[in-house]
Each structure stands twice: as C-alpha cells, then as structure tokens.
Amino acid sequence: xxxxxxxxxxxxxxxxxxxxxxxxATIRQxxxxxxxxxxxxxxxxxxxxxxxxxxxxGVRRNRQAAVHVFAAVLDREQxxxxxxRAMADQLCGGSLTPLLTHLVQTTKLSPEQRQELRALIExxxxxxxxxxx
Amino acid sequence: xxxxxxxxxxxxxxxxxxxxxxxxATIRQxxxxxxxxxxxxxxxxxxxxxxxxxxxxGVRRNRQAAVHVFAAVLDREQxxxxxxRAMADQLCGGSLTPLLTHLVQTTKLSPEQRQELRALIExxxxxxxxxxx
DNA sequence: TGACAGCTCAGACGAAATGTCTTAACCTTG
DNA sequence: CAAGGTTAAGACATTTCGTCTGAGCTGTCA
Numbered sequence: 001x002x003x004x005x006x007x008x009x010x011x012x013x014x015x016x017x018x019x020x021x022x023x024x025a026t027i028r029q030x031x032x033x034x035x036x037x038x039x040x041x042x043x044x045x046x047x048x049x050x051x052x053x054x055x056x057x058g059v060r061r062n063r064q065a066a067v068h069v070f071a072a073v074l075d076r077e078q079x080x081x082x083x084x085r086a087m088a089d090q091l092c093g094g095s096l097t098p099l100l101t102h103l104v105q106t107t108k109l110s111p112e113q114r115q116e117l118r119a120l121i122e123x124x125x126x127x128x129x130x131x132x133x
Numbered sequence: 134x135x136x137x138x139x140x141x142x143x144x145x146x147x148x149x150x151x152x153x154x155x156x157x158a159t160i161r162q163x164x165x166x167x168x169x170x171x172x173x174x175x176x177x178x179x180x181x182x183x184x185x186x187x188x189x190x191g192v193r194r195n196r197q198a199a200v201h202v203f204a205a206v207l208d209r210e211q212x213x214x215x216x217x218r219a220m221a222d223q224l225c226g227g228s229l230t231p232l233l234t235h236l237v238q239t240t241k242l243s244p245e246q247r248q249e250l251r252a253l254i255e256x257x258x259x260x261x262x263x264x265x266x
Numbered sequence: 267t268g269a270c271a272g273c274t275c276a277g278a279c280g281a282a283a284t285g286t287c288t289t290a291a292c293c294t295t296g
Numbered sequence: 297c298a299a300g301g302t303t304a305a306g307a308c309a310t311t312t313c314g315t316c317t318g319a320g321c322t323g324t325c326a
Contacts, residue, residue: 027274067272
C-alpha cells in the first residue's frame, strides 16, 4: 500500500524551529545551533534540509550576499494548519469540523479560555459579514 | 536526527478503516476487501498489519474459533484524539489550546455549527461542576 | 602566488520505517 | 490421504528520510 511522505519531516521541522527562534540565519549558524559539535557532514545535512524546505515553500533563501541567508516562510501557526488539514483529509473526509468538535469536547479550558473561545466564535461571525459587503 | 515512527501507519489505517466499516472480521475477509485480487502474500500482509495493530492496542483478536476474528479497539474518534495530542506535543509544547484556537479561527462554521459549538462550550462547563461535587 | 578555509551545488549513500513475501506447521474437509 | 485454509515467525523489499562525499568557486592570509 502506498505510503504518504511527510509534509515537513522531523529534521526539517528542527531546522524550521531554529529559524523561528533566531530569525533569518546562514547554514553555518543553523548547523552550529543544531549540531554544536558537527563537522562538514552536518553542515551539508542542514544545507540539504534547507534545500528541501525551500522546495516545499517552508523557507526562503536570500542570495544577495555570497553567504545565503534563510528565513522561515512557514510559521508555526501555518504548519499547524497544514497538519490539521492533512489530518482532516485523511481521517474526516476533508472536514475540519470533527477535529474541532473533538477538541472542544476534550480540552479542559479555563474560564478565561472559554470566554476567549466564545469571543472567537462571535468574531468569526463578523468577518463573514464584512466579506459579504 | 531521530525520526518519529508513526503511531498508526497508512496501511494499518486502511485495515482499521475496513474494520470500522464492516465490523469484526477475519483476515480472509479483510484481505478480500483490501486486495480484491490478492494472493497468499497479500493475506500474509494483512495478517502482519493486524499483528502490529494488535501490539499497538488498535485491534483485539478473538481466538475462540479456529479462524480468528479481529475487531477494532481504536475508533476514528480515538485515533483523531491520539493524533491531535501527538501534534500538540510536537508543535505546541503539549497544549491542545493552540489547535483549538486555530480551528475556530479558520473553520468556516454555519450558524448551526456555531450554535452547536457554543452548546459544547457550555456543556463543557457543567461536567466540570459535577466533577467537583 | 599558493594554500587553506568556507561556501554552494549535485547527487550518492546509509539508516530507519514500513509494506511485502516466504516457509513451516497444524487443522479441517472432501 | 491430499489439498486448501489458517496461524506463526521472521526474512526481505521498498520507500522515506537523514547523512555524507566530492567538485568547483571565492576570499583571506602568509
């Protein structure tokens, strides 16, 4: 049976997280962060991971300088969204609603969080109206 | 970098889905459903997948008859929950709240769904009170 | 100038995960 | 009894993903 390649792999995610944490960075900087005692091979690993991330639209490369600087395009929120959508596609015929329902039923929310959620539901009402006008 | 093995793999999920759809079944039945033109090798594949699912707690095997009957232990809802939790662990420091927030912000809900969600939030209030008493 | 270090580019390779297959033994049925 | 179906065990093949090597270019320093 066909397997589904991962969208953003674990190692790619580690690179993304390093970019989220420190902002735009060079391969050298990322390698030192991810592999403190790394050698040439690890530099090349990070390079390859960035290349794949770039191909997937997860990072952008600035080639202006001789040493390229990479920045995250995909932030945590967006990645969460991608993963939720992929899960909905696989398990819920594409609908996000079962995921939402499940979370509401199982997540222990503080009164503050509940209020926040109610506000989100109400504000979710309003953009819809604006979109109509 | 270490990779994370999948909880329930794609092929295992296909087996689970067949069980969800038809209820308890034998290897023969599942093989015929999943591999209509399958031979002995496909029978063995399904057997192995079931064995792994059993080890993961996803299915239960009834050995009373000579021919074993398998039933899903893990239903779709539970699998969704497992995956959401895994996602929260990986992307949100373990908190489900960001996932919930994201879904509320991005899911286009009908008025009925919104009302349903409000009701869920309110009912989520009440069990909490019962649990205190 | 030459050597060296750092960088980019390209692609092969190694390891891990996962799906597939083979073999042997046992049981039931015709 | 032979054949077919089943279980059990484990090896094997394929795919995915992380790692590594080699070549070429540039800039710096002795």
